[in-house]
Amino acid sequence: MAAVDQYLSLWKEHHSLVDSNAPEALNRLRPWAATSLEKHGFPTLKDENYQHTDIEKILSPDYGINIGRVRINVNPSETFRCDVPMLSTSLFLVVNDAFAETAGCRDMLPNGVEISSLASYARNNPGFIEEYYGKIADISNPIVALNTLFCQDGVVIHVKKGVKVEPTIQLVNIFNNNAPLLASRRILIVMEEDSEAKVLVCDHTQAPKIDFCSVQVVEIVARERSRLDLYDLEESTHRTARLSSLWMRQDADSEVLLDSMTLYNGITRNEFHTRFAGRHARLRMLGMGIEDESRKLDTYSRISHDVPECNTDELFKYVVDDDAVGSFAGLIYVAEGAVKTEAYQSNRNLVGSDSAKMHSKPQLEIYNDDVKCSHGTAIGQLDEKQLFYMMTRGISEEQARLMLKQAFMSDVIDGISLPPLRDRLKLMVERRFAGEQTACSSCPVGCNDAHNDK
Amino acid sequence: MLSVKDLHAEIDGKEILRGVNLEVKPGEVHAIMGPNGSGKSTLSMVLAGNPAYSVTSGEVNFMGKDLLEMTPDVRSHEGLFLGFQYPVEIPGVSMVNFMRAAVNAKRKYFGESPMGATDFLKLMREKRAIVELDNKLASRSVNEGFSGGEKKRNEIFQMAVLEPKLAILDETDSGLDVDALRIVAEGVNKLRTPENSAIVITHYQRLLDYIKPDVIHVLYKGRIVYTGGPELALEIEEKGYDWIKADIDSQDAIKGEA
Numbered sequence A: 001m002a003a004v005d006q007y008l009s010l011w012k013e014h015h016s017l018v019d020s021n022a023p024e025a026l027n028r029l030r031p032w033a034a035t036s037l038e039k040h041g042f043p044t045l046k047d048e049n050y051q052h053t054d055i056e057k058i059l060s061p062d063y064g065i066n067i068g069r070v071r072i073n074v075n076p077s078e079t080f081r082c083d084v085p086m087l088s089t090s091l092f093l094v095v096n097d098a099f100a101e102t103a104g105c106r107d108m109l110p111n112g113v114e115i116s117s118l119a120s121y122a123r124n125n126p127g128f129i130e131e132y133y134g135k136i137a138d139i140s141n142p143i144v145a146l147n148t149l150f151c152q153d154g155v156v157i158h159v160k161k162g163v164k165v166e167p168t169i170q171l172v173n174i175f176n177n178n179a180p181l182l183a184s185r186r187i188l189i190v191m192e193e194d195s196e197a198k199v200l201v202c203d204h205t206q207a208p209k210i211d212f213c214s215v216q217v218v219e220i221v222a223r224e225r226s227r228l229d230l231y232d233l234e235e236s237t238h239r240t241a242r243l244s245s246l247w248m249r250q251d252a253d254s255e256v257l258l259d260s261m262t263l264y265n266g267i268t269r270n271e272f273h274t275r276f277a278g279r280h281a282r283l284r285m286l287g288m289g290i291e292d293e294s295r296k297l298d299t300y301s302r303i304s305h306d307v308p309e310c311n312t313d314e315l316f317k318y319v320v321d322d323d324a325v326g327s328f329a330g331l332i333y334v335a336e337g338a339v340k341t342e343a344y345q346s347n348r349n350l351v352g353s354d355s356a357k358m359h360s361k362p363q364l365e366i367y368n369d370d371v372k373c374s375h376g377t378a379i380g381q382l383d384e385k386q387l388f389y390m391m392t393r394g395i396s397e398e399q400a401r402l403m404l405k406q407a408f409m410s411d412v413i414d415g416i417s418l419p420p421l422r423d424r425l426k427l428m429v430e431r432r433f434a435g436e437q438t439a440c441s442s443c444p445v446g447c448n449d450a451h452n453d454k
Numbered sequence B: 001m002l003s004v005k006d007l008h009a010e011i012d013g014k015e016i017l018r019g020v021n022l023e024v025k026p027g028e029v030h031a032i033m034g035p036n037g038s039g040k041s042t043l044s045m046v047l048a049g050n051p052a053y054s055v056t057s058g059e060v061n062f063m064g065k066d067l068l069e070m071t072p073d074v075r076s077h078e079g080l081f082l083g084f085q086y087p088v089e090i091p092g093v094s095m096v097n098f099m100r101a102a103v104n105a106k107r108k109y110f111g112e113s114p115m116g117a118t119d120f121l122k123l124m125r126e127k128r129a130i131v132e133l134d135n136k137l138a139s140r141s142v143n144e145g146f147s148g149g150e151k152k153r154n155e156i157f158q159m160a161v162l163e164p165k166l167a168i169l170d171e172t173d174s175g176l177d178v179d180a181l182r183i184v185a186e187g188v189n190k191l192r193t194p195e196n197s198a199i200v201i202t203h204y205q206r207l208l209d210y211i212k213p214d215v216i217h218v219l220y221k222g223r224i225v226y227t228g229g230p231e232l233a234l235e236i237e238e239k240g241y242d243w244i245k246a247d248i249d250s251q252d253a254i255k256g257e258a
Helices: A003-020 A031-042 A120-124 A126-132 A141-150 A384-392 A397-408 A410-412 A419-434 B042-048 B072-077 B095-109 B117-130 B135-139 B150-164 B178-190 B204-211 B231-239 B241-258
Strands: A089-097 A097-101 A111-119 A155-159 A168-177 A181-191 A197-205 A214-220 A229-234 A240-250 A255-264 A267-276 A282-291 A296-305 A311-320 A325-334 A341-352 A357-366 A372-379 B003-013 B016-022 B029-033 B055-062 B080-083 B090-094 B164-168 B195-199 B215-220 B222-227
Touching: A003 A031, A003 A141, A031 A141, A031 A341, A089 A419, A097 B241, A111 A120, A120 A155, A126 A181, A141 A240, A155 A168, A155 A197, A155 B090, A168 A214, A168 B072, A181 A197, A181 A229, A214 A229, A214 B072, A229 B178, A240 A255, A240 B195, A255 A267, A255 A410, A255 A419, A267 A282, A282 A296, A282 A325, A282 A410, A296 A311, A296 A341, A311 A325, A311 A357, A311 A410, A311 B204, A325 A341, A325 A372, A341 A357, A357 A372, A372 B095, A384 A397, A384 B055, A384 B090, A384 B095, A397 A410, A397 A419, A397 B090, A397 B095, A410 A419, A410 B072, A410 B090, A410 B231, B029 B042, B029 B231, B042 B072, B042 B080, B042 B164, B042 B195, B072 B080, B072 B095, B080 B150, B090 B095, B095 B135, B095 B150, B117 B135, B117 B150, B117 B178, B150 B178, B178 B204, B204 B231, B215 B241, B222 B231, B222 B241, B231 B241
Parallel strands: A089 A168, A155 A181, A168 A197, A181 A214, A197 A229, A214 A240, A229 A255, A240 A267, A255 A282, A267 A296, A282 A311, A296 A325, A311 A341, A325 A357, A341 A372, B029 B195, B029 B215, B080 B164, B164 B195
Antiparallel strands: A089 A097, A111 A155, B003 B016, B003 B055, B215 B222
16 A cells, blocks of 8 residues: 555545644645645655655654644643753744744734744634645645645744844744654745744654654745745654655745754655745755764755846755765756846765765756856765874864864854854754764753664 | 884885884984975875875884874874974864864873863963964964965964974975064974974975074985985085985995896
């Protein structure tokens, strides 16, 4: 039986239960999602865009989906502490697939920014949800289709015209359950004209011995002259699978930074589908993957320059060690007529062992002459000359390797516009390379052993 | 202090050192000169422990210990320093972090606790002054964007911090203008003590006007073929290496015939 069948039959048998626990605006799209899954199924390794992540295999276990919205008795909001101190964030949680607020999370937010459960926002503002929900993401994408089929809640970040949100909005996705679970997570970010916000999304898993699967869709609309920095930091476990598909439309003069950082994970597929819909918009994409042991990270990005005079700068860096597998496939598409496009893509990787693997596929498709574009990839090892030089100064080989790996990531880390996050991440990456299990060291929930538990 | 006996070494299967013998006593400064390709840099790399070179035979004793058994970092802790001909750029590693790692690695080796921030910064300030190294370079990545002169001064700065017993300076004078040469040489002289020694590898007499050597060796075809006093450098400056080459080549030819 193909993996898709268990989801389709679950849907067929229980669609009224799914619908009864979700607002109409979300239910409306489910039949389309089902049709899409029936038609396309899940991609296999033969599918060109999924050559290195076996979606079929990831989704074949019966994780269990909480379609009845049974309240799972964990309360991490009381125990969760952010590992990025001094960020003075407004903290919101998604526990498994349910939105939760923390005390005082709205205290510092200005008027004109709405951060809410997707389900309740859909009940109170059905028009808004109809305008944006499922409008950017393509339902023929398997992750989008599966998410849409079962999505019952999520997060809305709606920043209204001209509103500049000062504290960083932090959203923490937490997995915590005593049995395997698949969560359909959904984030909808709408930046209206001239608005500004910085959003940090962190993924944590608090039960290291349980299998989890996150099927996440992020939809972003960045209207004219809006500015958004979106940081996404995964610190999960070996037994966590994450399938994330981000879809974005950028209107004229908007500026967006997408920064994807994978410090600890199990198997992760991160997709980015972005499109420029107005002139003079700018996109900066940064990515960092630190993969060791048997972890896997697969990044796919498709950046579509449909209009003239937009600018993309994309940099992804990986360090793969042990038996880890990394892959990067990035396409920058420049349409006919999208003149004066500037687009740069770079993927650079360090491979630290004989059995680690890195796949890289940088692509440019350009349909006009008046552009400045480049793309490149490099896969290599630590520089022996640098190692020797450091050792002649008394630095041990182990320490020198650690410092060089850290240095390799420095340009990605330096691209972070939040100084506390930048400083903190520097430390977290350093500790990560040193093999310390620190990522959640300040969080007392007890997943401190999570990162070493296979 | 350093005793090299019949040292043979090769890189990529090609033999470069073919029986080097060298004795350096505490407080001595030795200069090693020689034409291009004679093996001068190879000797410095082998003594510092560059894994790209393999020692095929011979012995090196440093302060009573077998140097060839030690990894490069241990050689450093034991008091060996190599000033590179081409200092390596390390983007992303700041000078401050680099030196802190070096200083604390040595302290750890000798069972001491890491140096406190205040003491460390004071140490950096003191040692920078010896080679007039700009404070601004401290926050930059190691050697990245440094001028040729700054790179060489940075080598001497590192030497000043690490306080080696034996410093090997590989063509520290190359690429330096007169002023930079003076600063570097004065830096080396300030660090001289009756106990510590140096091996200065150079092409030119120029550096030796500043750093007065006790002994001068000429390395040719992977062996030390001449050893003399400071006057040997003047002779080489005047006459070049051809007379030495001709002498050795003819000796080799005779040996070959015999």
